[in-house]
């Protein structure tokens with residue numbers, strides 16, 4: 001008898017899936033009822049598709065306002081001097097930005113383009129902070145002349161700002177962007193002046209000594225989808241220590257601390273255990289962590305707190321309505337009383353990828369940049385009487401990498417069926433690309449439950465109209 005003992009291998013395979021999916025992984029179980037989303041804020045998905053076509057981005061005004069209200073209350077109830085800037089880069093649709101503006105948000109612009117978009121929407125320049133690591137001189141000149149707050153990212157930019165300020169009629173308020181190690185890994189090292197090695201203090205000293213500049217803000221953006229509220233407390237403590245040092249050495253108390261964005265939406269990365277509501281801390285936990293640090297200061301020394309969020313506020317307000325253009329692969333036919341869930345799992349276990357059913361959608365990674373990291377949930381728009389089974393969700397591009405979900409749990413659906421992909425409100429519409437297809441229509445469901453078009457589907461003229469043909473190549 002062999003004496004070597006091999007302990008059983010215990011994998012975390014199940015642990016990485018939502019609890020409910022354990023039911024589905026039992027090949028002998030009948031599975032569970034397939035969920036479906038028939039309507040968004042009371043408007044039937046089928047009606048949306050009929051009115052605006054598919055694919056279609058849909059935004060819920062009600063959710064946008066609920067998220068704004070919850071964030072405002074979480075922070076202001078704890079710390080009255082809280083202010084919020086809407087991150088245009090996360091979603092710069094006019095309708096979305098205007099909702100935040102009406103909720104009292106100022107604008108966080110990351111380029112001259114976003115700055116101009118904010119001005120066009122009616123934001124006063126003093127209601128805009130200008131971010132970004134590569135601001136051209138012309139953008140800096142405009143922002144500084146109009147009175148926006150430039151958050152300086154690097155030495156080259158500081159040099160430009162000093163140069164522009166030298167010719168300005170009055171001193172110009174600026175912010176400094178800091179690189180702060182909060183313990184989050186990987187650490188974003190691209191942005192700002194490093195706090196740890198004294199670089200930030202040297203930059204601050206240069207600003208404070210310049211009589212044409214006023215140091216208004218210390219800023220950091222520690223990353224996105226940050227699941228640890230404590231990381232913000234670490235950032236706040238470290239930034240306050242720099243603020244103290246600046247005051248001691250130069251007699252200037254910096255009035256504002258900007259802790260950037262990064263709060264998560266209720267969503268899951270690939271491979272994370274769910275449900276998302278359990279994995280993602282509520283906004284109150286972040287407000288607690290940050291404001292506790294600020295409230296420890298004597299009242300007179302407390303700074304204005306600015307937050308610059310995107311994802312947390314808009315992701316859950318965004319849906320993508322898509323249609324199944326084709327069904328691929330084999331799928332066991334359902335006989336009366338048959339157990340499709342069990343069959344499909346067994347078949348897949350035996351034959352692997354070959355057995356996989358795939359739905360080819362009319363929306364893919366051209367519209368869903370974040371699908372690479374996030375497990376975007378797919379739901380049919382109608383009830384079915386079949387249990388969910390594993391399928392792959394392909395996009396419409398002629399590229400093998402165009403896969404929205406390697407494996408989603410969906411009931412038996414047919415070509416022409418509608419699905420909603422959710423949550424997709426953050427970054428996707430802004431980062432969508434005109435690759436093979438133009439960008440689709442975008443709609444908003446108003447608080448009154450009316451579906452309004454907020455961006456038309458792009459036409460050939462919108463895209464090709466920008467092209468110019470050299471004379472010797474003919475005319476179009």
Ligand SMILES: Cc1ncc(COP(=O)(O)O)c(C=O)c1O
Pocket residue numbers: 087089090108131132221223224225260261262263308309310311312426
């Ligand atoms: C400077 C700055 N502020 C705010 C944000 C918004 O981040 P999030 O969408 O994670 O809230 C970003 C995003 O990259 C950013 O770069």
